[in-house]
Structure formats: structure tokens, C-alpha cells
Amino acid sequence: MFQVVPLRITFTMSSISLKTKGAVFLLCLASFTLGRFLVVFEPDQWFVYQRWGDVAPVSRFDVPKIKSRYEKESDIGAAGSDRDNPSENISAADSEIEEAGGKSLGTIYHGEKIPGLDSETDKKNDQVEDNIVNRRPPIINENVEDETGNFKDEAGNFKDETGNFKDETGNFKDETGNFKDETGNFKDEHSIVKDEHSIKYETVIAETSIVKDDKMIVKKTPPVKTKPVAQPNRLHTGGRYSITSSQLLGNALRFMSPDVKASFANITGLKYDKQKATVIWPNLSAQKKWAVLRAGMRKLGYEQRLPTVICLGVKKGGTTAFLYYLVQHPQIARALLEEIHYFSIDYEIGLDYYLSRMGFSSQNMLQFEKSPSYFVFQNVPERMLKDLPPNVKFVVCVRDPVERTISDFRHEYELKLNRNPSMARGETPATQAKHFVEMIFNRNGEVDMSKGLTRESVYSMHFKRWLQSFPRDRFYILSHERVDKDLYSELKNLEKFLGLESFYKRSMFYYDEKRQAPCMRSGCPHPSTPGFLPKADLGPDVIQQLRDFFRPYNQEFAQLTHMNFSWTNL
Ligand SMILES: Nc1ncnc2c1ncn2[C@@H]1O[C@H](COP(=O)(O)OS(=O)(=O)O)[C@@H](OP(=O)(O)O)[C@H]1O
Numbered sequence: 001m002f003q004v005v006p007l008r009i010t011f012t013m014s015s016i017s018l019k020t021k022g023a024v025f026l027l028c029l030a031s032f033t034l035g036r037f038l039v040v041f042e043p044d045q046w047f048v049y050q051r052w053g054d055v056a057p058v059s060r061f062d063v064p065k066i067k068s069r070y071e072k073e074s075d076i077g078a079a080g081s082d083r084d085n086p087s088e089n090i091s092a093a094d095s096e097i098e099e100a101g102g103k104s105l106g107t108i109y110h111g112e113k114i115p116g117l118d119s120e121t122d123k124k125n126d127q128v129e130d131n132i133v134n135r136r137p138p139i140i141n142e143n144v145e146d147e148t149g150n151f152k153d154e155a156g157n158f159k160d161e162t163g164n165f166k167d168e169t170g171n172f173k174d175e176t177g178n179f180k181d182e183t184g185n186f187k188d189e190h191s192i193v194k195d196e197h198s199i200k201y202e203t204v205i206a207e208t209s210i211v212k213d214d215k216m217i218v219k220k221t222p223p224v225k226t227k228p229v230a231q232p233n234r235l236h237t238g239g240r241y242s243i244t245s246s247q248l249l250g251n252a253l254r255f256m257s258p259d260v261k262a263s264f265a266n267i268t269g270l271k272y273d274k275q276k277a278t279v280i281w282p283n284l285s286a287q288k289k290w291a292v293l294r295a296g297m298r299k300l301g302y303e304q305r306l307p308t309v310i311c312l313g314v315k316k317g318g319t320t321a322f323l324y325y326l327v328q329h330p331q332i333a334r335a336l337l338e339e340i341h342y343f344s345i346d347y348e349i350g351l352d353y354y355l356s357r358m359g360f361s362s363q364n365m366l367q368f369e370k371s372p373s374y375f376v377f378q379n380v381p382e383r384m385l386k387d388l389p390p391n392v393k394f395v396v397c398v399r400d401p402v403e404r405t406i407s408d409f410r411h412e413y414e415l416k417l418n419r420n421p422s423m424a425r426g427e428t429p430a431t432q433a434k435h436f437v438e439m440i441f442n443r444n445g446e447v448d449m450s451k452g453l454t455r456e457s458v459y460s461m462h463f464k465r466w467l468q469s470f471p472r473d474r475f476y477i478l479s480h481e482r483v484d485k486d487l488y489s490e491l492k493n494l495e496k497f498l499g500l501e502s503f504y505k506r507s508m509f510y511y512d513e514k515r516q517a518p519c520m521r522s523g524c525p526h527p528s529t530p531g532f533l534p535k536a537d538l539g540p541d542v543i544q545q546l547r548d549f550f551r552p553y554n555q556e557f558a559q560l561t562h563m564n565f566s567w568t569n570l
Pocket residue numbers: 314315316317318319320321372407408410411480517518519525526527528529
């Protein structure tokens with residue numbers, strides 16, 4: 001339209017020379033071509049950095065590559081629009097399947113209706129889930145306070161306000177005198193968590209949350225956070241990372257083991273390519289495929305669950321590599337994106353959105369996610385305490401704060417250059433060092449604590465805040481230096497901490513001299529920074545100044561964690 005009107009005017013006016021007409025024609029042609037280009041790539045794909053799954057961070061320049069990569073995946077299928085349509089009605093899938101392959105849903109699902117695709121059944125299911133969430137039976141307070149203000153029951157046992165048993169000194173106990181912590185974990189007299197097996201603990205929660213005769217039995221009920229959360233019935237595409245529903249769906253399938261995928265295909269009656277380990281979908285939109293996936297997985301006992309293991313950071317602490325190692329464990333279900341940043345950045349969107357970013361897990365699996373911003377954002381501990389299952393555990397990947405700061409600087413500088421190597425021309429180790437010093441030190445030549453790059457490396461300051469919401473024994477502190485030395489032993493300790501079955505074997509690991517990092521025989525983690533900028537040549541004085549600055553904080557962190565790090569006293 002915009003090209004045609006001026007073109008017609010120009011060509012109908014005889015006073016305009018042929019040369020001018022030619023120029024106008026070329027101009028219109030160019031603007032038309034540009035317009036076509038802009039239509040192909042949707043606006044939110046131009047300027048947003050996208051990170052998901054095992055895909056390394058990419059810039060807008062990589063979007064076409066990524067697009068074609070996803071379109072090739074037969075798991076996702078080429079059907080429908082790649083983009084999410086929020087108003088899409090899932091119930092329409094019935095007729096779409098018929099259109100696509102002439103099959104009715106009944107045939108696809110072995111004669112049964114798929115709940116997720118039938119609006120009536122789906123609505124009922126969601127109502128049931130909503131009822132569970134909203135049904136907060138009255139708490140019967142049968143506790144009595146004694147003269148000293150401690151709660152007791154009729155039999156004289158000490159209790160707290162919510163009915164948990166305590167002893168005279170305020171330690172939590174169960175009816176038979178076993179020690180517990182505030183969230184119901186069994187402990188011994190020395191505060192060591194006895195039953196730290198989260199899977200068992202989840203069962204305990206399930207058993208104890210049972211509602212009888214419309215009354216909740218307070219004695220056995222751990223904090224209210226145990227309430228189940230309704231399953232999201234559609235894929236949410238909002239949030240920090242621009243990602244389409246078809247990409248989310250693709251990740252959900254890619255992160256499943258071939259066995260589970262085959263069972264899913266079997267239970268839904270979909271075709272399965274054994275060699276490629278992919279499900280062959282009929283011509284459906286992503287939302288509708290999601291409904292089929294969710295229904296089928298439920299049948300198999302897999303749900304989207306809130307995480308009970310979270311890697312909080314620290315940024316540039318080796319969290320990407322850690323994610324890679326941990327998700328090799330068959331009992332770990334990974335989130336659908338590499339990072340989510342819900343509790344720090346996207347909290348306003350709501351828990352339903354967060355849950356929709358989780359993969360599918362069975363009862364004996366642990367749901368895991370990592371978001372390096374969690375460790376340093378102010379409100380995250382309180383939010384997690386409020387929203388997550390009470391048995392949630394954390395992993396903090398720490399690293400020499402000086403190294404971390406330098407690595408973070410390079411990462412941020414590459415972002416500033418738009419992750420575009422050609423823009424780094426002229427940068428040398430010396431210019432990088434100059435930028436670093438300008439950024440980290442104030443005018444008086446002191447390390448500037450107000451800078452994010454510095455603050456993120458002051459681990460003790462952040463960890464103290466976390467300890468106000470969760471006890472020390474909920475955290476596994478994974479030191480980058482120890483991982484580098486003996487990854488296998490660290491993962492074995494972590495297995496115990498999380499209550500996982502033994503999976504890792506020493507023979508699975510080796511040290512890759514070229515990468516200067518540990519690797520697994522099945523593969524190596526991808527680097528989280530492109531790394532095109534030269535490393536800053538900082539010189540011994542700058543390094544010493546940084547060491548002097550971080551030392552007291554490192555010592556404080558060592559005290560708080562009861563650990564010693566190779567960099568504590570450097
Ligand atoms: N095994 C293994 N393989 C590859 N890379 C490894 C590994 N272990 C740690 N690292 C180093 O960890 C640094 C990146 O940390 P993160 O992944 O936490 O970064 S991010 O916060 O997710 O951006 C990044 O550090 P720098 O290279 O100094 O930038 C990685 O090199």
C-alpha cells in the first residue's frame with residue numbers, strides 16, 4: 001500500500017523525468033523488500049536475547065537459525081502457527097485432529113477422551129484443582145497456653161501455635177518425641193536432619209495434608225505451603241525470555257527420556273519413531289499438543305511440580321555446567337528453560353506461570369531449576385518460603401569472588417556489545433583492563449561496593465539474608481574450585497544431600513585439558529558466555545586490591561557456611 005500509492009502518482013505525472021521515475025521505483029522496491037523482511041521476524045524476536053534449553057545464549061542475529069532448527073524437530077511438528085495465541089480454545093482440537101488425519105480423539109486415546117482436549121472435562125478437572133487450592137479448612141485451635149506462654153495440649157505436651165509438638169526448650173518434636181525442625185523435617189538432638197530424603201518427605205506432606213470431615217488435622221500439618229497448586233492447563237509464553245509455546249513444547253519432549261516418550265506415545269495412541277526417539281504429531285497447534293501431552297503424562301503419573309531443588313547462583317559460578325551434570329541424574333526433572341528468574345524478576349506473573357515452566361516429573365523425581373539472580377535479589381528468600389514446598393533445598397555454586405567479578409565483567413561487556421564479535425574490534429587485554437578498573441573502582445581508587453559486579457561477589461551479605469528464611473542445612477555449597485578438582489565426589493555428596501539414588505560413577509567423568517574443565521564421557525557443558533572479548537590484563541596490583549577487599553567477606557562466608565574455600569584467606 002505505502003509503496004503503491006507514491007509509485008502510481010509518480011508514474012502518472014508526465015512532468016517527472018524518466019530518471020526520477022526509475023529512482024522512485026527502486027526506492028519503493030527496496031521499502032517493499034524491507035517490509036517483507038520485518039513481517040517474517042516478529043518484533044519480540046529482534047531485540048530480545050533468547051536462552052532456552054541447551055541452546056547457548058543467542059542474539060537476534062541467530063533467530064533465523066534457531067527457527068529452522070525447531071521447525072526441523074519432528075517432535076514439534078510444522079503444524080499451526082509458531083506463535084502462541086492466548087485466546088485459542090483447546091476444545092477445538094477434537095475437530096482439528098479429525099481434519100488432520102481423519103481420526104477422532106477417541107481413537108487416538110484408546111477409546112478414551114483426552115481430558116485436556118475436552119472443554120467440559122477440562123473445566124471440571126481445573127475446578128477440582130482450584131478447589132484444592134482454595135479450600136482452606138478452618139484450623140481448630142485446640143491448643144492451650146501455659147503460664148510461661150508455651151502452648152501445651154491436654155496431655156501436657158508442648159506445642160507451638162499451629163499445633164506442632166515442641167519440647168520445653170522450644171525444639172520441635174513429633175508425638176513420639178523425635179526432634180523436628182520448623183518445617184517438619186526430622187532431626188536428632190544435634191539438629192542434624194535425619195530424614196533428608198525429599199521424596200519421602202514429600203510423601204509425608206501428602207499424607208499429613210489430608211482433610212477429614214472438612215477439618216484439617218493441625219497436629220500433623222506442616223506449614224500451609226504444602227497446598228497443592230493447580231496445574232496450568234496451557235503454556236504461558238510471557239516472562240523474561242521470549243519463547244514460543246512450540247519451543248516450550250519441544251523442550252518438554254526433548255528433556256524426556258526415550259522410555260517415557262515411548263510410553264506417552266503408546267498411551268495416547270500417537271506414532272513413535274523409535275530410532276529418532278521422537279513422537280509423531282498430527283497437524284495441531286502447540287497449545288493443543290500441550291493439552292494432549294499433559295493429559296497423557298498425567299495418565300503415566302507425571303505432573304508439572306514446583307521445584308524442590310533450586311540452584312540460586314551465583315552468576316558466573318559455574319551454574320550452567322552444574323545444570324548439565326545434575327540433569328544427567330534420572331531422578332532429576334529439569335525446567336523447560338535453562339533459567340527462569342521467576343522469584344527475582346517475573347514474580348508478578350504468578351505461580352501458575354512458574355509452574356508452566358517446569359518439566360514433567362513422577363513422584364520419585366525431584367523438580368529442579370536454576371536462576372543465578374536468585375542469590376542476590378532481595379525478596380527471593382521470603383517469596384520462596386511462602387510459595388515453595390517446605391522441603392525445598394538449595395544449591396549455591398560459589399567461586400573465587402575475584403574470578404567471579406572478572407568473569408561477570410566480561411559477560412556484561414559482551415552483552416553491551418550486543419554479543420556481536422565484530423563490535424569487539426580494537427578491544428585488547430589492556431583496553432578491557434581499563435574498562436574494568438573504571439567500572440569497579442571509584443574516584444578515590446577504592447573498590448566500589450555499590451556496583452552490581454562487586455556486590456554479587458560479597459557472598460556473606462547475601463547468604464545472611466537467606467539464613468533468615470531457611471536453616472543452613474537446606475543449602476549445598478558447591479565450590480567451583482572443588483568441582484574443578486573432583487567433580488565426581490561433589491556430585492556423590494550432592495546425591496546424598498538431595499536423597500537421590502546412587503547414579504554417578506567415577507568412570508563417567510574425565511578432565512578435558514583443552515577446555516580446562518571437567519567433562520562427562522556423555523558430553524561436555526556448553527560455555528555460558530560467547531567469550532569473544534579478550535580477557536582483561538589486570539596486573540597484580542589490581543588483583544591484590546580486589547583480594548584485600550573481598551577477604552573479610554570471604555572469611556565471614558566461611559564462618560556462616562562452616563566451610564573453608566581455597567580463596568577464603570587469599
Ligand atoms: N565444566 C565447565 N565447563 C564450562 N565452563 C565452566 C565449567 N565449569 C565452570 N565453568 C565456568 O563457569 C563460568 C560461567 O558460569 P555460569 O555458567 O554460572 O554463568 S551464568 O551465570 O549462567 O552466565 C565461566 O567462567 P569464565 O570462563 O571465567 O567466564 C565458565 O568457564
